[in-house]
Amino acid sequence: MAVGAALLAAALTACSSGSGGSGDSGGDGKGATDKKPMAISVNLAGDQVKAGEPVKVSLAEGKLAQVKVTDTKGGELAGKIADDGKSWTSERNAAPGTEYKVEAQNTESQSANAQFKTTAADKVNKVTIVPGKAIGGIVGVAQPISLVFDNPVKNKAAVEKQLKVTTSNNTEGSWGWFKDHTGNDRVDWRPKEYWKSGTEVKVQMDLNGVDSGSGYFVRDYNTEFKIGKDRRLTVDLDTKKMTVTEDGRTLRTIPVSAGTPGGKKASWSGKMVLMTKEGTIRMDSQTVGLDNAYDKMVDYSMRVTWSGMYIHAAPWNAGNFGRANASSGCVGMSDADAKVLFGESQIGDLVEVTGSGSKGQAEIGNGYGQWNLSWDQWKAKSALTGAPQNG
Incomplete structure (x- = not known):
């Protein structure tokens, strides 16, 4: 099947009633339900689908009640049904080299399924993370979160949208892009002020399926740490x-x-x-x-x-x-x-x-020199809230 919208219909079995039951229609013995089969279309179809875009499931008639998109390893793409109930869109992109199953149900308890498979990534981008998980989990008050990429990141805003920092005390901070000492692209997260001792930090990098502009990410990353003595x-x-x-x-x-x-x-x-x-x-x-x-x-x-x-x-x-x-x-x-x-x-x-x-002063990427910048200067390095970032 060519890549594109796939129209799928679920075969339904008509309900029948017992003798004299309410399912009778005028006593002529015919089934009471003549519903049309549920039909959905999926924006991704076939086994040669290009990764890097969300999955969208649309309903021809009626309203969606539930959509589930899972891969063969049990991973699930979360998503949201539109206000009019006519479509569902995944929050994340379909990942490279992955087979997906789509299961949809409408408000009348009808169901329809679909499958598709994405092609493997021609080029993979990877991330080196600091602080990693091998340092004991305790760092000082000046430690930034630092991500260095193997390949250039041209789609900086798309990558930054998938990076989430959660702290135990709602610490304010921002991501900033620049070049590492190696010449590779790097993005760091720095608090507005130095960390407070005892702060617990979790970093979630939902990058699987994101196109960096010079290679796809094929996995998610995460790290966590705690701030020690000041x-x-x-x-x-x-x-x-x-x-x-x-x-x-x-x-x-x-x-x-x-x-x-x-x-x-x-x-x-x-x-x-x-x-x-x-x-x-x-x-x-x-x-x-x-x-x-x-x-x-x-x-x-x-x-x-x-x-x-x-x-x-x-x-x-x-x-x-x-x-x-x-x-x-x-x-x-x-x-x-x-x-x-x-x-x-x-x-x-x-x-x-x-x-x-x-x-x-040393360049920012020659270690961690971002503390030499004012807060406004640092925020300007974000691809989302600051000045435009060129690839």
């Missing part, structure tokens, strides 16, 4: 000290040595986020464009930018702690201070670098 790390490049606060109370002040001013070795400044706690890692300056400045194993390492700015132990630079900024861009401190800080810090803690001698 911990903030503030590095003052002028005093060469880091202040650690919790719930607004100062826990400690740590002598540090940050990046050497005046060139590539200077530190980034502004508001950033503790991205990962990587522990003991090998740091090779050639991987960040600093030639042969260093190549060593470094303890208690916590990443702040993708371009290689860390907070870590730097015992080789002990003479400069609290006295001079003389590192290759990272914020270093003693082994003892780094061990305590590493143990108590959370992924998602705010890291703010102030003072003179930095190389400026």
